[in-house]
Amino acid sequence: MARRGGRATSRFSQRTCPGKVAESAVWLSLWLLLAPSAAEAGLYTASDQILLLSPGNVxxxxxxxxxxxxxxxxxSWCGHCIAFSPVYKSLARDxxxxxxxxxxAAIDCAAEDNRKVCTNYRIRGYPTIKFFHAYSKADSAGLAFKDFSRDVRSLRHKIIDKLESHVEAWPPACPPLEPTSQAEIDIFFETNNVxxxxxxxxxxxxxxxREVTLxxxxxxxxxxxxxxxxxxGLVTKLGVTEFPSCYLYYPGGNFTRLPVNIEARTFYSYALQRLPGVVRSGRPPSFTTFFHINTTEEPWRPFNxxxxxxxxxxxxxxxxxxxxxAAQPVFKGEALRSLKKYISVLAKYFPGRPVVMNLLKSVNSWLQNETSGQISYEAFKDILENSAQIPNAALPEGVRWVGCQGSQPHFRRYPCGVWTLFHVLTVQANSTGGSDPLEVLSAxxxxxxxxxxxxxxxxxxxNMAMESLMExxxxxxxxxxxxxxxxxxxNRLAGAxxxxxxxxKIQWPSPEMCSACHTVKENGEHRWNREQVLPFLLSYFSxxxxxxxxxxxxxxxLEKQKKKHVGQQLxxxxxKPVERRIREALDSSKPPPSPQPTVQEEEEEEEEEEEGPQDEAVADEEEEDGGEAKPEPTPWSKAEVEAGRGWRLVHRKPSIVGMRMREQQEDIVDLDSFVNQHYRAKALRLAASSRVKQRSLQRQQEQEQEPRSAFELGMELDGGLGMVGLQPLEADPELDVGRQRKRLQKRELSGRFLDGELNHRGRWMSVLSIGFSKLDISxxxxxxxxxxxxxxxxxLFFKNRLRLRRAKVALP
Structure with a gap:
């Protein structure tokens, strides 16, 4: 019913009710001095299991x-209210x-927005407790608790008295509280399915x-x-001799006495809630075969x-x-201080195995030596995974819940483990004689x-820590x-x-685990025997x-950690090879540094570039002495690589230009390699041009000594312009047969070079690039x-004129 009421509350829109502004200066000063925190959130929070009222939900x-x-x-400024708030919180839990x-519920009348609500309900002093029956009317001001005691038991009894004073139809959410009779018990199972x-x-x-009933x-x-x-009749039938006492009654007149350590409300309630088949409303029934059934993702592990x-x-x-x-990529400020304190407490008090303790101490030492203002989680993870290979130091990976395992994967587990861990740490700090009682709790x-x-x-x-941790x-x-x-x-999560x-969720330890931890006061109220609870905790978490x-x-x-590190290294x-290939591919796209050759090497290189092309697999070589050109493979020698020519070719192999041995399946142009080849060919043509000029001067001197002849059309490639030019013919064709043969070979090699360049780069690109200078294109x-x-x-001019002419024609 409380949940239904909560949903009903959400249907009402939030309304702001302005309160009175008049307040005495004395009250205002007391409010500022005594309760600055109350101004922020009042005396109660949602974790206190108390409904906080406001003008929007009242x-x-x-x-x-x-x-x-x-x-x-x-x-919130009232001293008596502040003193009464722990009692009211205890009542809510009870x-x-x-x-x-x-x-x-509770409402802070000191808050300006709530002042009108308190006035409407005729509140004159603080604290005031009022009881509102179910289905109260809009004009109801509630029933005040007069002269109530600052005691949970007396407040609980007053609430029961107010419940029984309901004069209208009994609320369906409230169970019957009146005494029963033998006649009702005789037909009880006929009308109730329990x-x-x-x-x-x-x-x-x-x-x-009545308390146990509720x-x-x-x-x-x-x-x-x-x-x-x-x-x-019932007392005689069941043979009851002690009051109070509790008996379980079954169909057919069978009965048995409920076994409890002490005849009191708390023990009755706990024992009845643990009966077979008794579950919270809406929960599935329990099965005795549960511990033998695998209901989780992992096999069930029996435990004590x-x-x-x-x-x-x-x-x-x-x-x-x-x-x-790992949710925080960087630790800095308060988060870094909290991390250091947490790891320090673990390294100091965690009762782990040697391998785990060695790792925790290593991590703690590294953290304490870090003086920078921030630490990344990746750096923390390297130390946690023992990347430095500290011997006999490792933290097991994965989870294997035993005492904290739940019936479903989303139950218990990590929250249970956190509570257990810090219980163990507080007990270890007490056993080893720590100096600071707040060391573990503050961490x-x-x-x-x-x-x-x-x-x-x-x-x-x-909220709990702010309330009482300093005690x-x-x-x-x-x-x-x-x-x-x-x-x-x-208590707060029970039933959630x-x-x-x-x-x-029970009040732990249960009477079965520690019967001496439970006792009652003189009035029958349950009380924890802390003199017995402390030894139990020290023994249980030892x-x-x-x-x-x-x-x-x-x-x-350790073997798993070693395999993990080896796998990471592999x-x-x-x-690394992938990175090296990428780096080489990037380097190949850049023009390599040109070495500084000697004069002789430069002349030899220019001679070869003028006379014929070079290929990665095959190159034709001239024979000056024999007068014949013998093509034979000339792979790069070590001397050529050291000189620089071979270096350029080797480092150009990953590019498309260097892969000439592979058959070209598709007509695809690599723009990067195309640009590189274009500029390289241009450099070769410039070098050849200078060499042709030298050869022209040499021929001019030779022709001055020999008789000059007519010109005929020469098909040699002009190195400077790449165009067809006119060359002089020899006067006597049989004067120097070897020289003519050499010139014909040059023409053939030049044509072959031109055909290779056109085929590789595309003939249309060659036509566009040959014969035009940058000035011409500009x-x-x-x-x-x-x-x-x-x-x-x-x-634009003729369009404007036509528009003006049409406008004049349209005039009357």
């Missing part, structure tokens, strides 16, 4: 609600299971029966009825509920250090605040503080969707009590641009 919560409402009207019938019926025998002034309100397959000691497992602790470290911390607080993935959980924990003044009180806050969280139905079942051996952990080595572009501008101007 009507939905108090008017026509299916649940009765208990509301505290307070002022009657949490009553929420379908009763809900607790598995267990609990009869609590008590006197008329006792509230235990405690079991959210559970199915069980019903609770109150039987007075004056109901002689009364022991701690090292596998849970190491799994928590793995997830914390490798998964949760946990900072870690949760900065790194814990569940942000609402982190906010709730921070811890000893190592033993630190152990008890963490235990009490863990129980508070269990995150609760594992197979492992319900390093000597931790079980090492389901763990991998240290040799297996992967890096495999990447003049063409300029003339084309000027002609375009002239045509455009003429077009």
């Amino acid at each position: 009507e939905a919560a108090l008017i026509n609600s299916t649940a009765a409402m208990v509301v505290e009207f307070y002022a 009657i949490k299971e009553w929420k379908p019938a009763v809900n607790l 598995q267990h019926l609990a009869l609590i025998f008590e006197d008329a002034k006792s509230y235990i029966g 405690d079991l309100l959210q559970f199915e397959n069980v019903a609770v009825r109150r039987v007075l000691n004056t109901e002689a 509920k009364s022991r701690v497992y090292m596998s849970d602790l190491e799994s928590t470290l793995h997830y914390s250090l490798r998964v949760e911390l 946990m607080r900072n870690y949760v605040q900065n790194f814990f993935g569940c942000r609402p959980c982190a906010e709730h924990f921070e 811890v003044n000893s190592l033993s009180s630190a152990v008890l503080w963490l235990w009490s806050r863990h129980n508070r969280v269990n 969707l995150s609760e594992d139905p197979k492992f319900p 390093s000597s009590s931790i079980l090492t079942d389901y763990l991998e051996s240290e040799s297996q952990i 992967a890096l080595l495999a990447q 003049l063409c572009v300029i003339l084309y641009f000027l002609s375009s501008m002239c045509l455009l101007a003429m077009y």
Whole structure:
């Protein structure tokens, strides 16, 4: 019903109600001095299980609600309100299971927005508690608790009295609280479909029966009825001699007494909630074969509920250090300080195996020596993975939950592991004689605040820490503080969707685990025996009590780490050839540095470039003496590579130009290699041009000595322009046969060179590039641009004239 009421609240739109501004200067100063934090969030937060009222939701919560409402009207500056707030919070935790019938709320009347609401409900002093029945009318001002005690028990009894004062139709969400009779019990199973019926025998002034009835309100397959000691028929039939006492009644008249350590409300409620088949409303029923069924992604691991497992602790470290911390790529500021404190506490108090402790100490030493203002997670991960290969140091990878495993993959696990880890650390700090009682708790607080993935959980924990963490003044009180806050969280999460139905949230330790930890006050209220709780915690979380079942051996952990490092190194080595090929490809696209050849080498190179082309596999070589050209393969020699010519060719092999041995399947042009070849050919033509000039001067001198002849058309390639030119013929054809043969060979080689260049680069590119200088191309572009501008101007001029002529014709 509380959940239905919450949904109903969301249907109302938020409204802002302006409050009165008038306030005395004294009250204002007290408000500023005494409660600066209350101005931010009041005395209560959402983690206190108290509904915070405001002008936007007060009507939905108090008017026509299916649940009765208990509301505290307070002022955050009021000293009595501040002193009463812990009692009200304890009341909310105590009657949490009553929420379908009763809900607790609070409103800060010191807040300016809430002032009008408090005035409408006739609030004159603080704190004021009012009770609103279910289905209250809009004009209802509520029933005030007069002279209420600052005690949870008395407040609980007053709430029951107000519930029973309901005069209209009984709210369906509230169970029957009146005493039952033998006649009703005889036909109970005929009209109710439940598995267990609990009869609590008590006197008329006792509230235990009604309290237990409300405690079991959210559970199915069980019903609770109150039987007075004056109901002689049932008392005689069951042979009841003690009041209070609880009996389980079954169809056919069978009954048995409920076994509990102490005849009190808390023990009755706990025992009844653990009966077979009793589950929270909406939860699936429990099966006795659960522990033999694999209901998770991993095989179920049987475990002892009364022991701690090292596998849970190491799994928590793995997830914390490798998964949760990885969410922050860089640690700096408060996050870096929190990380250092967290690792320091682990290295100091974690009761791990030698390989794990060696690694934690290595990581802690590295962190403490880091003086920079920030640390990347990648650097932290290198140390965590032991990249430096420190001997006998490793943290197991993966999770293997045992005591923290849940019935489904989304239940328990890591949150359970975090609580267990910090319980162990607080106990270890107490056992080893730590100097600072807040060392472990502050590290946990900072870690949760900065790194814990569940942000609402982190906010709730921070609220608890702000409330009472500074009260811890000893190592033993630190152990008890963490235990009490863990129980508070269990109380808040009991019945939530995150609760594992197979492992319900209870006040731990249970009476079965530590019966001496539970006791009652003189008035019958439950009380924790802290003198027995502390020894139990010190024994339960002791390093000597931790079980090492389901763990991998240290040799297996080190072997896995070694294989991982070897695999990473092989992967890096495999990447190096790829990187080298990429680097060579990039270098090949750049013009190589030209070496400074000697004069003789330059002349030889120019001679070869003029006379014929060079190929990577085959090159033709001239024979001056024999007068015959013998083509034979001339691979690059070591001397040529050292001289520079071979170096250029070798480093051009990855490019398309260098791959001449492969057959060209498609007519595809590589623009980068094409540009490189274009400029290289241009350089060769310039060099050949200079050589031709020298040869022309030499021929001119020879012709002056010999008789001159007529000119005929020569087909030699002009090295400077690449065009066909006229060359002189010899006067006597038989004068020098060897020279003529040599000239013919030159012509053939020149034509072959030209054909090779045209075929490789594309004939159309050769036609465009041969015979035109840069000046010619520039003049063409300029003339084309000027002609375009002239045509455009003429077009605009005649278009304008035509428009003016048409306009004149249209005039009358």
